[in-house]
Amino acid sequence: MTQSDGDLDSLVRKRIRALRLAQGWSLDELASRANLSQSTLSRIENGQRRLALDSLVTLARALDTTLDQLVETAAEDVITSPTIDATRGQMRWPVKADPGMSVIRQRMTEPPPDNPARMRAHPGREWLVVLSGTAVLLLGNRRIRIETNQAAEFPTMLPHAIGAEGGPCEVLGIFDRDARRGHQRGDSGGADTG
Structure with a gap:
């Protein structure tokens, strides 16, 4: 042995x-x-x-x-370095336990889009926690304020968008495989967690 x-x-x-x-x-x-x-x-x-x-x-x-x-054996690399997208104010980490999932830390300064046509819908689920500031989640016909240290979880088949309210906010989002793919396909650079 x-x-x-x-x-x-x-x-x-x-x-x-x-x-x-x-x-x-x-x-x-x-x-x-x-x-x-x-x-x-x-x-x-x-x-x-x-x-x-x-x-x-x-x-x-x-x-x-x-x-x-x-x-299963312990992973050799315990620490993961993020991929940084400075133009969108995002840091993205892969989730090792499930390669289809990803974690994104995003700083937002703009409110969510007024135009419902800019809201996205796609298969999957998202989880997010507001690290600082106040975020506004548009989810279907609802407008939901999410304060610092509050979290939200929702199916992404509902049209959705997220933005800041009253100043910048930082959000940590977790996307399952389908939600991540949906955001990658529809990536337009607008205010959204993906």
């Missing part, structure tokens, strides 16, 4: 124990849910029993996770 195999083995054992404790379960309770004996689970957690694929699959199910998540 190589050093990295030993590290992965130790990581998986720690992960099983941490997930069990996060659920508030005793060894006995998880063992029962996974159809294992309490002593087998104890030996798995403390490294006295070999990690077998069939046990890992059963434990992953009992812990409401996947085998992939249970055995």
